[in-house]
Each structure stands twice: as structure tokens, then as C-alpha cells.
Amino acid sequence: MSEQSSWQVQRQLLHYLSDGQFYSGSWLGEQLSLSRTAIANHMQQLQQLGLDIFSVKGKGYRLASPLQLLDSSVIQQWQSDESAPVEVLSITDSTNLQLMQRLQQGEILPKGLALVAEAQTAGRGRHGRAWYSPFAASLSFSMVWQLEQGIQAAMGLSLVIGVAVAELLEHDYQLPVALKWPNDIYLQGKKLAGVLIELSGQSDGRCQLVIGIGINVQLSAAQAEQSIDQPWIDLTTVLGPLDRNRLVAGLQASCAKHLQRFEQSGFAAFQAAFNRRQLFLQQPVRLTQGQQVVRGICHGVDAQGNLVIESQGKKQLFHGGELSLRAEN
Known part of the structure; x- marks a missing residue:
């Protein structure tokens, strides 16, 4: 067979x-x-x-519990008329990887097209870490977008997507989520979702983006403990059963709305929204980059999306790279 x-x-x-x-x-x-x-x-x-x-x-x-499968026809019922298509895969290596390969092969994909999968065998987070995504227990979502201003214009974009996810969860599901710089969504002090943005293009020319979002929906505690090395939470724990097809349509719409505003106004338009939800705002933090460690007070982000930390009486700015932000206990 x-x-x-x-x-x-x-x-x-x-x-x-x-x-x-x-x-x-x-x-x-x-x-x-x-x-x-x-x-x-x-x-x-x-x-x-x-x-x-x-x-x-x-x-x-x-x-062990009832299951709802992703269905493109059901997702379409939740979409507005102007929404780009959503494609559904059963099992794939990585939804981000699939879209990146299609772009690199020259395929012209509609702006806002989204790809979702029931399970990923090679899901990825930041720094090449694996993202745990068992079958139908999480939402593996990737979306294509284009920036006419080039890669340099994408600074702060992962923070914008974090705001898009947060506003959807707050508005549609009444969840008081927090954002951890630069790409994590937290609930009740535990990780709920992550963002991974990959770029293809020229620094000063048209840039193709693949925006990946992974959301924990209904994880098995026994299996998750073997694969996740930090405190985590899922949507079903706090909401009970939910419609993943509706969640997909809402996620696509929220991301598209925020990306359109980002194109027009840049990250400055999102600075306050991100800082309002900043997980460690005005708290002692530890920022690690390789062997270098900076300790200080987190002052959120500036108008360009740089992380602002006050250390030894001076405010320092940090962006991108292999940075890890943690609370300083």
C-alpha cells in the first residue's frame, strides 16, 4: 500500500x-x-x-478524547471573502519548509496563503530547536507574505506577529496572554505558542516571508514531558474543546490585518501594544548570547523592536541573533 x-x-x-x-x-x-x-x-x-x-x-x-480534523472546506466557512486560500496537509516535515521550498522553486504564491498540518515530523523553533507537534494536538500554521521594501524592513516583524496572535486570543477566546521577546506567547506564565519567521530575497529588493506559528492545542502530558524542556500550557486546558478550523481562519485574518498595518506604519505602530503585554516588563532579566550574559531591568522594546535593558545604570539595545531572555531569579 x-x-x-x-x-x-x-x-x-x-x-x-x-x-x-x-x-x-x-x-x-x-x-x-x-x-x-x-x-x-x-x-x-x-x-x-x-x-x-x-x-x-x-x-x-x-x-482518549474526541478529535476534530482540520478541513479546508470548514476553514473556508470561517474566512471572509477576500481571504487567501488555506491548504491543509495531514503530515509533513515542516509547514515553513514546505512553503520555503515552493518559493525557492519559483512558484508564485498568493499573498496571505496559509498552510496548516495535522502533524509535523521536523517542526522547528528558534536556534534550530525542534518544535513538538504531535497529530492534531497542536496547530502548525505557516503563511506567505511579501515586503516590497526588502529584508531590512522586516525588523520587529516577529513582535508584530506576536501581537496579532495575542489580540486574536484575547478577542475571540478571552485569554490574558503575555509576549516574551522576541517570539513567544505565554499564558499563566507558561509557553503556549511560538513564532518563526524565515526570509528569502534581497536586502533592498522585494522580500518573501514565511511566517510560522505553532500553538499548543491539546497535548498529552506524558508525551510532552519527554519532548518539551520548559513549562508549557495548551488551549484545551483553559478553554475546553475548541474548533481548530475556526482558529486557523482567525489566525490568518489577524496576521494579514497586522501585516498590512506594519507595511504602512512600521513597527512603531505596535510598540505600545507589545510592551503592554511584555512578559518581563520592569522586571530583572538575564540576556544570554553565547558566553556573554547581561543582567538588568527590562524596559520593553523601542520603536524599532530592539529590546531595552538597563544594566549598571545604562540602557542597552539588543536585536536578533542568538539571544535568550530569561527572568533573573
């Missing part, structure tokens, strides 16, 4: 299991014209993607 047809079978199995009820292997086999052994093999493959599937003798299989 080819990889594509194998996935088609597994998606159909998930369609049956999505209500969280038990289904016997023999009944599932009858629906798909497969043996019980084949059904068991497919279930094992789904478990390897991070799905929590119970197998009980005499009852069959069921998911």
Missing part, C-alpha cells in the same frame, strides 16, 4: 474514532475492507504520531 493510500485509510479510521467512542477492529475492517490485523497495524502507526488510542479486548479501539 502506498504512503498516500495508507494515510487515506488512517484518516478514515480517525473519522470513525473522532467521536471518542469504541469501535471494534472487525467492524472497522468491514467498513474499509481490511483485515483486523491490518487495522491493528494502522492503529499502531497512528499511535506513533502521538495519538492517544486505547485498545480494549472485547470493545475495540477509541481515542
Whole structure:
């Protein structure tokens, strides 16, 4: 069986299991014209993607909790008429990587086109770190954008996207999120989401952007503890079950709205919005760059998106690079 047809079978199995009820292997086999052994093999493959599937003798299989699959037709129902398309993948290496490869191959992608996936096998965060994204437990979202002013005009862009995510979660879900410079979204002092922006183009010419956002939706604590090395939280913990298709449409719309404003006004228009949500504002912090460590008080960001830290009576500015910001305990 080819990889594509194998996935088609597994998606159909998930369609049956999505209500969280038990289904016997023999009944599932009858629906798909497969043996019980084949059904068991497919279930094992789904478990390897991070799905929590119970197998009980005499009852069959069921998911630990009901599951909603991403669906481009459902997402479209939540979109406005002028929204760019949203493409849905089941499993991919990285949604950012997929869009970057398409751009590098010369494909012309609509401004604002978004790509989402149920699971990533090689999701990435800053500094090349892995981003944990098991099947249907997180939202792996990437969007294409273009800046006519070139790469230099993109300074502060990850902060703008952080504001876009924060305002969506505040307005649509009433969540009091915080932003950690330069690309993390926090809730209740724990990491909820991250942003990764990749650029392709000339410093003074048209620049192609791929904006990646990963949001924890419903992680399994047992599996997450093996893969995440910091305190984390997910949306389902605080909201209960939510519609990921609606979340995708809202995320695309919020990012497009904020990017359009960024093109017109630059980061200065977002400075106050970011600082208002700054996780460590007016608190002692430690900024690490390689072997260099700067300790001081965080004063938020300036009008260009530079991090401002007061250390030994002087305010210093920091931007980009391999920087890590932490609270100073």
C-alpha cells in the first residue's frame, strides 16, 4: 500500500474514532475492507504520531478524547471573502519548509496563503530547536507574505506577529496572554505558542516571508514531558474543546490585518501594544548570547523592536541573533 493510500485509510479510521467512542477492529475492517490485523497495524502507526488510542479486548479501539480534523472546506466557512486560500496537509516535515521550498522553486504564491498540518515530523523553533507537534494536538500554521521594501524592513516583524496572535486570543477566546521577546506567547506564565519567521530575497529588493506559528492545542502530558524542556500550557486546558478550523481562519485574518498595518506604519505602530503585554516588563532579566550574559531591568522594546535593558545604570539595545531572555531569579 502506498504512503498516500495508507494515510487515506488512517484518516478514515480517525473519522470513525473522532467521536471518542469504541469501535471494534472487525467492524472497522468491514467498513474499509481490511483485515483486523491490518487495522491493528494502522492503529499502531497512528499511535506513533502521538495519538492517544486505547485498545480494549472485547470493545475495540477509541481515542482518549474526541478529535476534530482540520478541513479546508470548514476553514473556508470561517474566512471572509477576500481571504487567501488555506491548504491543509495531514503530515509533513515542516509547514515553513514546505512553503520555503515552493518559493525557492519559483512558484508564485498568493499573498496571505496559509498552510496548516495535522502533524509535523521536523517542526522547528528558534536556534534550530525542534518544535513538538504531535497529530492534531497542536496547530502548525505557516503563511506567505511579501515586503516590497526588502529584508531590512522586516525588523520587529516577529513582535508584530506576536501581537496579532495575542489580540486574536484575547478577542475571540478571552485569554490574558503575555509576549516574551522576541517570539513567544505565554499564558499563566507558561509557553503556549511560538513564532518563526524565515526570509528569502534581497536586502533592498522585494522580500518573501514565511511566517510560522505553532500553538499548543491539546497535548498529552506524558508525551510532552519527554519532548518539551520548559513549562508549557495548551488551549484545551483553559478553554475546553475548541474548533481548530475556526482558529486557523482567525489566525490568518489577524496576521494579514497586522501585516498590512506594519507595511504602512512600521513597527512603531505596535510598540505600545507589545510592551503592554511584555512578559518581563520592569522586571530583572538575564540576556544570554553565547558566553556573554547581561543582567538588568527590562524596559520593553523601542520603536524599532530592539529590546531595552538597563544594566549598571545604562540602557542597552539588543536585536536578533542568538539571544535568550530569561527572568533573573
